[in-house]
Amino acid sequence: MSILINKDTRLVVQGVTGSQGLFHTKRMLDYGTNVVGGTRPGKGGEWVLDGKVPVFDTVKIAVQATGANTSVIFVPAAYAPDAILEAADADIKLIICLTEHIPVQDMMRVRKYLDPMGARLVGPNCPGILTPGVSSVGIIPSNIAIPGNVGVVSRSGTLTYEVLYALKELGIGSSTCVGIGGDPINGTNFIDCLQLFEDDPQTDKVVMIGEIGGTDEEKAATFIRENMTKPVFGFIAGKTAPPGKRMGHAGAIVEGGEGTAEEKIKALNAAGVPVASNPEEIAEMIAK
Amino acid sequence: MSILINKDTRLVVQGVTGSQGLFHTKRMLDYGTNVVGGTRPGKGGEWVLDGKVPVFDTVKIAVQATGANTSVIFVPAAYAPDAILEAADADIKLIICLTEHIPVQDMMRVRKYLDPMGARLVGPNCPGILTPGVSSVGIIPSNIAIPGNVGVVSRSGTLTYEVLYALKELGIGSSTCVGIGGDPINGTNFIDCLQLFEDDPQTDKVVMIGEIGGTDEEKAATFIRENMTKPVFGFIAGKTAPPGKRMGHAGAIVEGGEGTAEEKIKALNAAGVPVASNPEEIAEMIAK
């Protein structure tokens, strides 16, 4: 088992004809992901990647033609909010948006629209989801992870790869790795993933990688204390980040004294979550 | 027992200082309704009706001061949508809006806003709710009904009074009478009330008064067939109404062949609901 994506995932790639879309669609196909189609308005009826992937004008048509149940979004920030709504409206149940730099007011509107609909959004500004050996949706390098019993959820991209790689070096694999993204307003959060991992029989331990900004890690700590029976290991990036500066991710900023690494580590520790001082230490903790 | 309003109802009157608001607040007080306050921006701190009812600037303040859990709206159409949102936002759980002539696009927006919030709207363009002998919220003349075991739900005002009166003439009382209003987009609908009556131990029989326009009666018929154990009696007004004309109520219009009395009566009959040919006949049916 795994969470969110598995062998039943039928993926449609929104923005499949762009250079990023094409490149990663090929990678996902190579990994064995069931990519059933892509979309690009005005190019419906064409095929990409040597006739392996049909292109549709809209997600609605793609869903009708292929039975897609998951979408991944590779379209530019100006069009990504529309793409998210389009997927939800076409009854896609899991929408993974990789797009970076979406305006925050757009994301507030998108969330208000999505919340009553029952569609799950992962991201935006995230690397996607990887269920090692089964399915990859997004851009997580698949060669750095092996199947196993550790669930990984993270706000960061390469930092996650670092952890997956360190785990693999020690022969430890993961059930599913979810990048929830570094934006201040996103879809699926830590708590959602922690609950999914708690319920997933394949997952025995969970790694949670946070960073400065916001209070989602603190909320997750409360959730862990009250609801998790499986051990959780943490890492928080940005202990040395200066306040008031956005550290690459739109959401990684200490504002008005809120969102510091110290507070987050304190909250996690108080919830019984050991917090590593660097990413390699996480793997060592898990190995013990 | 009763539905929606009872002795625990703590009512705030939005627009209490207007002539309609004042007149009906007095009537409700006289009937024994627990009117805990009213609102009128700019008049907070004043009292109306000989010091019986305190006035607050906003519903939020009224709720804090009085613990109000229900509101009734007597403000003009241009301000009523704001008043509905205000009540919902102040955590009022039952909002009864009497205001007529609210633009339909406003009501579509209001419903989209309210739906995820868990606040119940009754109306707009409705006479309110009466639980005979206990509480009256709105403008239903209270002297025409006595307590009893018949639940009444209706899209029309005076037509409802007619039925209540006819029942009373035969010595039959009602548990609660709900006017859901004659607008094309409203809050609580037939099905909501039918479910409440089905669950209400005091109610043994239900009268449902519909009229031309829309398909709510047809949907109610399906609901009755599938879910109701208590007998339902129907009446549909507008058999002789010409198509394309709004018969007083904004929602009472046959458009594109949809919403005719014939269809509604057919649907109700098919669901085992006897439909009276005039309002007096309803009382006779119930009496049998």
Place this chain on the structure above:
Amino acid sequence: MKLHEYQSKRIFAKFGVPIPKGEVATTPEEAKKIAQDLGGSVVVKSQVLVGGRGKAGGIKLAKSPDEAEKYAKEILDLEIKGLPVNLVLIDEAAEINNEIYLGITNDRGARMPVFMASAAGGVDIEEVAATTPEKIIKVHIHPLMGLQNYQVLDLAAGISLPRALWKEFDVIAKGLWEAYKNNDATLAEINPLIITADNHLKAVDGKMVIDDNALFRQKELNEQRDLTGENEAELKAKESDLTFIKLDGDIGCMVNGAGLAMATMDILDQYGGSPANFLDIGGGADEEQVAAALRIILEDENVKAVLFNIFGGITRGDQVAKGIVAALKEIKTDIPMVVRLVGTNSEEGREILAETKMITAKTLSEAAKKSVAAAKGEL
């Protein structure tokens, strides 16, 4: 409130929808002048607030300014479904390759606006809906989010619009949505939206209906209201805050409450009668309104009897009775009147009416039966 074709199209144009060049004329001479200014062939179109103008000869293609003048004269002399033609629109003619339907209306059941498109444009869309509903693509618009890009694509792809026209279509669909939203429309329709010979989109006919309840904030539209074709009695009733709808029968009705007014019509029908009108005097009618209502009813020459059905709730029976007595003093008439007063202060009301020659009834059925008999001269 219905808008004329030319009014609707001007609103659409304001929101970026391409429409033919054109102007309105009230005389054949004006029409000729406009046709000269436009050059080439023009279409002369009657501006009346009813459907079926084409079949009635209200739309003509003119190949010269003289022809435009001639047709304008013919059309301005027409009466279409009982309505005089006071205005013609002179539009430049367009070569039509294809006709598309595009419209937005309120979907009451879904509680959302619905955007509809069909490749089978140019004809009555209700006919298409009835016979080949699969030819209509429907997209619901979230009232808080508004029309989204992908929804425009759903429509364009749905009607298999040639891709070269998608960009133009996007502008037009969004323009129509803005026109609908910003004018509190209950209907905004382009039919047909044509594909021209040189492969562009153009809205050659348009229609808008505005929510009467929103006219308080659509003042500009309200001022443009064309009252031709609206029933005089209905307009007069509106001035007195009464809701009146003219019907074909012979029994005038005065009722308080819309639902009860419909039920009153229905019960007359049940007993073999036929209502002359729907009339709701509202919840708190005063003497003056009752008098105004009675005058409006009696102006209808078909009326052979009048039925008053008043349920005293907030409206007090004695007050209505006084209004009737006052009105009858002013309006001399031999037409028989049946009155049923129930509820609050109905006893007092009946006493007041005792001085009149009115026929009284206690139940609605009794009142209906007596009215039917009275109209037949049997009472």
Place this chain on the structure above:
Amino acid sequence: MKLHEYQSKRIFAKFGVPIPKGEVATTPEEAKKIAQDLGGSVVVKSQVLVGGRGKAGGIKLAKSPDEAEKYAKEILDLEIKGLPVNLVLIDEAAEINNEIYLGITNDRGARMPVFMASAAGGVDIEEVAATTPEKIIKVHIHPLMGLQNYQVLDLAAGISLPRALWKEFDVIAKGLWEAYKNNDATLAEINPLIITADNHLKAVDGKMVIDDNALFRQKELNEQRDLTGENEAELKAKESDLTFIKLDGDIGCMVNGAGLAMATMDILDQYGGSPANFLDIGGGADEEQVAAALRIILEDENVKAVLFNIFGGITRGDQVAKGIVAALKEIKTDIPMVVRLVGTNSEEGREILAETKMITAKTLSEAAKKSVAAAKGEL
């Protein structure tokens, strides 16, 4: 992107918020002229994108045009928190009866904008929030519905604003909301909103921060951007699509990925070192970007060592290695460099780097320790 006070206030004014009359000047002479035109007392206000202008002597009340000229000269000569003052705003002075705070920002946790008001205006709102939070009234705005009438009342009543001012307040609150929404602001603030001696409301100071991610559709604002006070290296990095933040330490860092870049800074700190910068070269950096990044790092004179921490995922290790080699050929430097390449094509990358004098490391800890030692000259 921060806006100047005068820019923010002009935007507010466009949406109906009353502001003092005023103009900006770049010279004392201009300032005098403006003061003459305004007449009466004026306030001379430095326009710099940092807080604490008042305490730094950047705001002065001038009673005459000559005084305005004198103060303008003084202020234009100032440097406030390291920033030169290039611009002063000359506003007519207002008699202040009371100072109110009014601001809108994004509440990240609630995922909604939050409108805040406080009767304790004129001071730093974060101080009020920290010491007397009950003095701040907060109202969340539904991002699809926008600000509602009743919410303005909740604010006005919440800060006990005199009722005579509620109508003016309604216009101002709605104007501020529109300014916030239409300009993609993350902060729109009036502080103070004053009650004048003649009992009106006026926004005498204003502040806006615009969402950088929305500048693509806020072109007008983007053109008004004042780059004074933005770090030169950070701007240069942005041109090459790199995210660079200048820090105070002595170890330059080049990392792919924001989270990993932060973690790299943290681990340097853990081992007693101090990062000179945050630098994310992104997911698919090419040779040119790597070279540009290296140049930016080396321009910082504090830098005593450089740490490359590259996780090969999408970014291939050999590509980054080539970039480093190319950059080092161009940029001659003796500063020691530590490189850690892991993941995709890291073997190949390491081989390419073998020809350089770079210090290599396999784990992040090892790389950090070696960088710290190198910066101390111990390696």
